Amino acid sequence: MLDNLFNDMINDIVAPRSTTHLNEAHTMTESEEAECRRRITAILETIEGGGAEYLEYLDEYIKDYQERYAGDGKPC
Numbered sequence: 001m002l003d004n005l006f007n008d009m010i011n012d013i014v015a016p017r018s019t020t021h022l023n024e025a026h027t028m029t030e031s032e033e034a035e036c037r038r039r040i041t042a043i044l045e046t047i048e049g050g051g052a053e054y055l056e057y058l059d060e061y062i063k064d065y066q067e068r069y070a071g072d073g074k075p076c
Contacts, residue, residue: 002054002057002058002061003061005040005043006036006040006058006061006062009036009039009040010028010036010062010065013028013032013035013036013039014026014028014032014036026069027065027066027069027070028062028065028066033062033066036062037058037062040058041055041058044058
């Protein structure tokens with residue numbers, strides 16, 4: 001379920017449906033990553049106990065996302 005949340009939030013920032021196709025994802029710029037973290041963290045903080053373990057999962061998810069698209073030849 002978290003995968004879907006993270007993926008949807010990232011795609012909304014990195015590959016907005018109004019301007020690109022979903023298969024045009026690329027590595028996130030620093031500002032895109034910061035915006036993703038800001039939006040997702042706001043949701044995770046509403047979880048009882050602060051969702052600290054989910055923030056760690058978010059870190060890993062973003063790292064994996066960046067590695068997956070690092071070789072796509074598009075700017076990071």
